[in-house]
Amino acid sequence: MHVHHPGLISISAGFLAALAGDRSGSTSTRSITPDTLVSWTGDPPADEDARLVWVAVTARAPARYADVIEETAERLFRRDLARLGMTADIGFFLPLYRAYAREVARRLEDTHLGVEDGR
DSSP: OOHHHHHHHHHHHHHHHHTTOOOOOOOOOOOOTTTTTEEESSOSSSSSSHHHHHHHHHHHHSEHHHHHHHHHHHHHHHHHHHHTTOSOOOGGGGGHHHHHHHHHHHHHHHEEEEEEOOO
């Protein structure tokens, strides 16, 4: 029996990117510490995952990088949890969502995410 669920596609992409450590879309080589301040530049993004970063940044701009990643990961996790309709606590997946949130943020660096250089 084949079950198709649209939410599984977005989950798979995020998990695969996080698990593989895919940095193909990232052009940044700078090191970002948890206390690095970030701000949003430009319009809100059309991409749903990038929009979650935008929400986290603009809610408290300038924002600490660690806070943005934590909030984005939590929102990604809750979104996918709601899509799948799971009732069990699957919190052990949250670290994968943090890794994926960092990946999304890295893709946005220098285009939409301004990173304060603390040096």
